Amino acid sequence: xxxxxxxxxxxxxxxxxMAPMARARAVRALATLMRHNGIVRSRREIVEVMVGDGxxxxxxxxxxxxxxxxxxxxxxxxxLTKTAMDYAEHLLARRAKDA
Numbered sequence: 001x002x003x004x005x006x007x008x009x010x011x012x013x014x015x016x017x018m019a020p021m022a023r024a025r026a027v028r029a030l031a032t033l034m035r036h037n038g039i040v041r042s043r044r045e046i047v048e049v050m051v052g053d054g055x056x057x058x059x060x061x062x063x064x065x066x067x068x069x070x071x072x073x074x075x076x077x078x079x080l081t082k083t084a085m086d087y088a089e090h091l092l093a094r095r096a097k098d099a
Contacts, residue, residue, distance in 0.1 A: 012090070013090070014026065030087060034079075036075065043081060044084070050069060051067075055070075057085060057089050058074075064085075067088050
């Protein structure tokens, strides 16, 4: 992560092109702690672990988007937040670009 002059961080380039206020909101949203599978982690860590395990973002008619692992386990956008789903899509796009 890159640290900016005001102590904010860029999350793997995800916030690089955001305005300062939007960057702060995104960093704060991704740093928020939540419990997933009995472990308390930041939303950022949850997304990074799931994407690292092969999860993809899939559309769902009722839940909007889901971050779904190959085994079928998923987490809904309403629980993870739009920002975290956008971050997951960013990580997936970077992975595809690097491959």
